[in-house]
Amino acid sequence: MTSLPARRLPLKTLAAAAVAALVGAFAAPPIALAQETLKIGVILPMTGQSASTGKQIDAAIKLWMAQTGGKAGGRKVEVIVKDDAGVADTTRRLAQELVVNDKVVALAGFGLTPLALATAPIATQSKTPMVVMAAATSAITEASPFIVRSSFTLPQAAVAMGEWAPKNGIKKVVTLVADYGPGNDAEKWFADRMLLNGGQVIDKLRTPLRSPDFAPVLQKVRDAKPDALFVFLPSGQGAQFMKQFGERGLDKAGIRLIATGDVTDDDQLNDMGDVALGVVNSHHYSAAHPSAMNKKFVADFQAMNKFRPNFMAVGGYDGMRVIFKGLEGSKGAGGEALLAAMKGQVFESPRGPVLIDAQTRDIVQDIYIRKVERRDGQLWNVEFATIPQLKDPGKSK
Numbered sequence: 010m011t012s013l014p015a016r017r018l019p020l021k022t023l024a025a026a027a028v029a030a031l032v033g034a035f036a037a038p039p040i041a042l043a044q045e046t047l048k049i050g051v052i053l054p055m056t057g058q059s060a061s062t063g064k065q066i067d068a069a070i071k072l073w074m075a076q077t078g079g080k081a082g083g084r085k086v087e088v089i090v091k092d093d094a095g096v097a098d099t100t101r102r103l104a105q106e107l108v109v110n111d112k113v114v115a116l117a118g119f120g121l122t123p124l125a126l127a128t129a130p131i132a133t134q135s136k137t138p139m140v141v142m143a144a145a146t147s148a149i150t151e152a153s154p155f156i157v158r159s160s161f162t163l164p165q166a167a168v169a170m171g172e173w174a175p176k177n178g179i180k181k182v183v184t185l186v187a188d189y190g191p192g193n194d195a196e197k198w199f200a201d202r203m204l205l206n207g208g209q210v211i212d213k214l215r216t217p218l219r220s221p222d223f224a225p226v227l228q229k230v231r232d233a234k235p236d237a238l239f240v241f242l243p244s245g246q247g248a249q250f251m252k253q254f255g256e257r258g259l260d261k262a263g264i265r266l267i268a269t270g271d272v273t274d275d276d277q278l279n280d281m282g283d284v285a286l287g288v289v290n291s292h293h294y295s296a297a298h299p300s301a302m303n304k305k306f307v308a309d310f311q312a313m314n315k316f317r318p319n320f321m322a323v324g325g326y327d328g329m330r331v332i333f334k335g336l337e338g339s340k341g342a343g344g345e346a347l348l349a350a351m352k353g354q355v356f357e358s359p360r361g362p363v364l365i366d367a368q369t370r371d372i373v374q375d376i377y378i379r380k381v382e383r384r385d386g387q388l389w390n391v392e393f394a395t396i397p398q399l400k401d402p403g404k405s406k
């Protein structure tokens with residue numbers, strides 16, 4: 010159309026061409042635009058209480074981009090990172106802007122459950138695949154058919170501890186969870202599985218998601234004298250909790266601490282000190298996972314950062330893999346074609362073998378029972394038992 014010299018065209022044709030060009034600007038990209046850069050919109054809490062989640066995932070995405078040269082199936086990919094500071098209204102607004110203004114092919118990130126839930130309707134309405142790299146309440150994947158998860162679910166981690174504890178002499182337990190979605194899941198699935206194995210939860214305690222104070226609940230735990238305290242707290246709260254657990258002398262009072270791996274988070278573990286030693290916990294990723302792939306992942310990550318990768322980093326790294334392979338499969342198309350190419354992916358992650366379940370769009374993975382040990386002067390979650398290829402128990406009701 011534009012190759013003909015304009016002055017030779019009659020006025021009517023020129024007007025029609027101008028209208029066509031205008032319409033073209035708003036319509037679906039024509040073939041001529043097929044090699045444009047593909048954009049991924051990542052929304053993370055880079056500031057505020059959950060900033061460590063943002064820092065870890067952002068670092069993992071940068072590593073992925075460096076390793077792949079930022080190319081998916083021959084197409085150039087650009088990542089746009091936005092900070093929602095952990096505020097759901099901000100997440101939703103940023104997602105809207107990324108879809109409408111930046112025309113991203115996928116949304117990703119989502120550091121906390123409420124942030125993922127606030128964005129789900131945007132994914133559905135705009136048919137934009139949304140990769141949840143961090144948030145872990147079971148029900149999140151049911152909030153939109155466009156959600157795919159690369160993190161984990163609390164029921165996966167909690168049933169593993171509910172199974173292990175009563176089989177290892179821990180019969181009476183008090184639970185302590187953050188009072189929101191993933192905490193509810195951890196509390197329920199741990200207690201149910203304890204009961205099934207002859208154990209008992211004698212009290213259920215909760216602390217608020219924002220600025221928790223653990224002193225009053227720890228006093229209650231002391232008075233209840235359980236065999237163990239089972240804890241779930243979101244990433245970033247483990248160190249403060251562990252400090253107060255030690256200060257109140259609960260470790261010395263013979264109350265064992267068991268937890269999901271969010272509490273013995275690799276981001277903070279090494280600074281927790283002796284109080285963390287011996288804590289048995291369950292999770293999908295340890296920086297000490299002894300596979301060749303993980304050793305390379307940790308080495309490459311630490312060559313770019315001053316901190317070790319935690320489970321958030323691996324959720325971000327694998328989420329990028331799911332998007333990139335998806336874009337290869339869809340030949341750069343977004344929407345339903347990209348979603349279809351994300352479903353059913355099977356691959357080796359630094360955490361171990363994983364599958365994106367095509368039915369639930371949730372991740373199926375090995376869950377490990379680990380114990381905090383000191384090796385070469387550093388604290389690590391050392392894996393000693395595996396529950397292989399666990400589907401989210403929250404979906405099998």
Ligand code: DHB
Nearest residue numbers: 121122144145243244271
């Ligand atoms: C969630 C957040 C976390 O930091 C975590 O460790 C687990 C779950 C969440 O909000 O879903």
